[in-house]
Amino acid sequence: MSHLPDALKVGVDSIDHRHEEFYVLYETLKNASDREFLDAFDAVILHTQGHFSEEETDMEQVVYPNKTEHIHEHRKALEEMNYFREKATSGRVIFAKAYVKERLEEWFRTHLLNMDSDLARVLSITEKV
Ligand SMILES: [Fe+2]
Ligand SMILES: [Fe+2]
Numbered sequence: 496m497s498h499l500p501d502a503l504k505v506g507v508d509s510i511d512h513r514h515e516e517f518y519v520l521y522e523t524l525k526n527a528s529d530r531e532f533l534d535a536f537d538a539v540i541l542h543t544q545g546h547f548s549e550e551e552t553d554m555e556q557v558v559y560p561n562k563t564e565h566i567h568e569h570r571k572a573l574e575e576m577n578y579f580r581e582k583a584t585s586g587r588v589i590f591a592k593a594y595v596k597e598r599l600e601e602w603f604r605t606h607l608l609n610m611d612s613d614l615a616r617v618l619s620i621t622e623k624v
Contacts, residue, residue: 505611518609550614559614
């Protein structure tokens with residue numbers, strides 16, 4: 496079963512595959528108990544570091560005008576994740592859980608629709624040439 500909603504598929508397999516992986520890990524994180532939370536959060540952060548760096552490698556392969564802005568969004572998101580991970584380790588799991596439920600998925604969705612779909616468009620045009 497696919498966790499990634501059809502509306503969020505961009506049509507480039509490597510990108511859709513990464514986003515599918517994010518959704519699987521995010522689902523586990525969203526449903527994690529307080530005791531499971533940190534491990535699940537670490538799994539999402541680890542995935543995201545790889546995910547972003549693979550996208551950034553893709554950006555190097557083509558002429559991609561929004562590279563700087565896209566990378567900046569990645570950096571900010573990772574900073575935010577690490578900030579809330581820090582909160583979770585210092586006993587404030589409730590803040591980190593609120594961030595995960597109220598902000599992280601929405602951020603991901605918006606980023607995907609604005610930035611990743613744009614990168615996918617550039618990649619697929621380039622691959623056809
Ligand atoms: Fe992405
Ligand atoms: Fe991205």
